[in-house]
Amino acid sequence: MADDKFDAIVVGAGPAGVSTAITMAKAGLNVALLERGEYAGAKNVQGAVMYSKMIEEVVPEFWKEAPLERAIVEENLWILTETSGAKAGYKSPGYAEKPPANCYTVIRVEFDRWFAKKAEEAGVTFVTGVTVNDVMKKDGAVVGVKTTENDELLGDVVVACDGVNSILAQKAGLHREWRPEEVALGVKEVLALPRQVIEDRFGLEGDQGSTIEMVGDFTKGMMGYAFLYTNKESLALGMGCALDEFQRTGIKPNDLLEDLKRHPLIRPLVAGAKILEYSAHLIPEGGYPSMPPLYADGMLLAGDSAQMINPSHREGSNLAMASGRMAGETIVEAKKRGDFSAKTLRVYREKLEASFLLKDLKDHKDVEGELRKNRALLTTYPRLLNEVLHEYFLVDGRPKREHKRRILELVRRERGYLKMIKDAWIMRKMVGE
Numbered sequence: 503m504a505d506d507k508f509d510a511i512v513v514g515a516g517p518a519g520v521s522t523a524i525t526m527a528k529a530g531l532n533v534a535l536l537e538r539g540e541y542a543g544a545k546n547v548q549g550a551v552m553y554s555k556m557i558e559e560v561v562p563e564f565w566k567e568a569p570l571e572r573a574i575v576e577e578n579l580w581i582l583t584e585t586s587g588a589k590a591g592y593k594s595p596g597y598a599e600k601p602p603a604n605c606y607t608v609i610r611v612e613f614d615r616w617f618a619k620k621a622e623e624a625g626v627t628f629v630t631g632v633t634v635n636d637v638m639k640k641d642g643a644v645v646g647v648k649t650t651e652n653d654e655l656l657g658d659v660v661v662a663c664d665g666v667n668s669i670l671a672q673k674a675g676l677h678r679e680w681r682p683e684e685v686a687l688g689v690k691e692v693l694a695l696p697r698q699v700i701e702d703r704f705g706l707e708g709d710q711g712s713t714i715e716m717v718g719d720f721t722k723g724m725m726g727y728a729f730l731y732t733n734k735e736s737l738a739l740g741m742g743c744a745l746d747e748f749q750r751t752g753i754k755p756n757d758l759l760e761d762l763k764r765h766p767l768i769r770p771l772v773a774g775a776k777i778l779e780y781s782a783h784l785i786p787e788g789g790y791p792s793m794p795p796l797y798a799d800g801m802l803l804a805g806d807s808a809q810m811i812n813p814s815h816r817e818g819s820n821l822a823m824a825s826g827r828m829a830g831e832t833i834v835e836a837k838k839r840g841d842f843s844a845k846t847l848r849v850y851r852e853k854l855e856a857s858f859l860l861k862d863l864k865d866h867k868d869v870e871g872e873l874r875k876n877r878a879l880l881t882t883y884p885r886l887l888n889e890v891l892h893e894y895f896l897v898d899g900r901p902k903r904e905h906k907r908r909i910l911e912l913v914r915r916e917r918g919y920l921k922m923i924k925d926a927w928i929m930r931k932m933v934g935e
């Protein structure tokens with residue numbers, strides 16, 4: 503690689519990197535995409551729900567050929583105590599009436615390999631098994647990368663899409679190592695079940711799929727959540743909590759996942775399943791306050807490397823793809839001007855500001871901080887909601903007015919009206935209202 507000079511070098515072949523590379527290659531740029539794994543997806547972990555809009559913007563009509571698992575027609579939120587659960591959800595086969603559906607479950611290894619192949623088809627030079635460990639600079643501007651094999655590769659611009667622990671962004675001086683409270687540790691199992699069993703248990707027809715997001719007692723008061731997604735012949739069950747919470751409590755993530763599998767609402771759904779795979783990965787959850795500078799002379803950051811995750815809505819891959827596409831478009835414009843200075847590349851930030859991406863991250867910037875300050879939202883409310891619903895549905899010979907009285911008593915005892923009004927205000931603030 504030593505003598506080559508590319509228009510752009512993209513590091514990392516996840517959703518961000520491949521989207522960046524395809525966007526530039528389609529515009530005729532000479533692009534190198536470097537991936538440390540033996541193949542794209544080899545090192546990746548995700549739930550994994552992926553969103554059509556953002557894939558379509560990079561590969562139109564992707565759904566005709568991409569390796570997709572199930573088209574999601576039902577989304578659920580379960581609020582669990584140790585023995586019960588309050589369920590909210592929405593099902594609409596309309597989400598998948600005609601392709602593409604709103605979102606799909608995928609197996610990331612398969613999806614990433616297909617996606618990287620689309621990059622090669624677009625003309626990208628895709629190199630696997632290459633770990634980039636530094637940037638090259640000239641007069642303060644990034645002009646290339648160095649690999650662990652001491653190879654040097656030059657490019658007019660470098661895009662760091664190397665995920666949550668972006669070595670590249672750190673070496674370029676754009677961000678420090680994340681603090682434990684700025685990342686979550688997620689663990690996930692893939693559980694094999696026959697296709698028909700999945701469809702019967704989850705009430706699905708054909709390639710329809712469903713998702714369940716969970717919060718509640720299973721995190722033992724830590725900031726975290728869990729998920730259960732349907733693939734064609736497997737389930738993805740996972741959970742994650744802020745890393746500093748695991749450090750503080752000494753609780754092991756795997757123990758929480760095992761507990762979750764034994765939960766009375768989850769047990770029947772995963773019964774008889776065979777574990778195919780276990781994986782763990784960090785998730786950047788510092789949000790907007792933790793975002794590093796997104797551009798510098800000769801360099802851009804996209805996806806997880808720039809903390810682009812919206813955990814309140816389970817969104818990460820779509821932010822990675824959208825930011826990758828916008829980084830690519832910015833570089834195409836910079837190439838026309840022949841100027842890759844920060845002054846030109848700041849258009850990238852303007853594009854992100856104008857899109858859903860930075861608006862959403864700004865709107866959700868207080869979620870994590872408020873939850874940390876108001877632990878009752880994580881502990882008292884799940885229990886209270888379950889107790890209230892239990893009482894509401896109980897038929898035990900007592901008149902309804904006694905049930906109502908008991909419900910009001912529960913609310914007063916557990917939280918009180920004034921505190922609840924305050925909590926409602928905090929929750930409003932958390933969603934950016």
Ligand SMILES: Cc1cc2nc3c(=O)[nH]c(=O)nc-3n(C[C@H](O)[C@H](O)[C@H](O)COP(=O)(O)OP(=O)(O)OC[C@H]3O[C@@H](n4cnc5c(N)ncnc54)[C@H](O)[C@@H]3O)c2cc1C
Nearest residue numbers: 514516517518538549551634664665688805806818819822
């Ligand atoms: C348990 C879990 C569940 C999740 N569920 C969902 C979900 O359901 N929906 C959703 O939208 N998001 C989800 N996310 C988040 C989502 O996975 C990420 O936001 C997304 O993968 C980010 O894409 P990326 O391209 O920025 O980074 P990544 O997907 O992490 O890709 C980075 C790539 O860079 C490569 N790389 C790293 N360092 C180097 C280096 N030095 N040199 C060369 N290559 C390098 C890596 O091997 C990797 O291929 C989940 C995350 C986790 C951990």
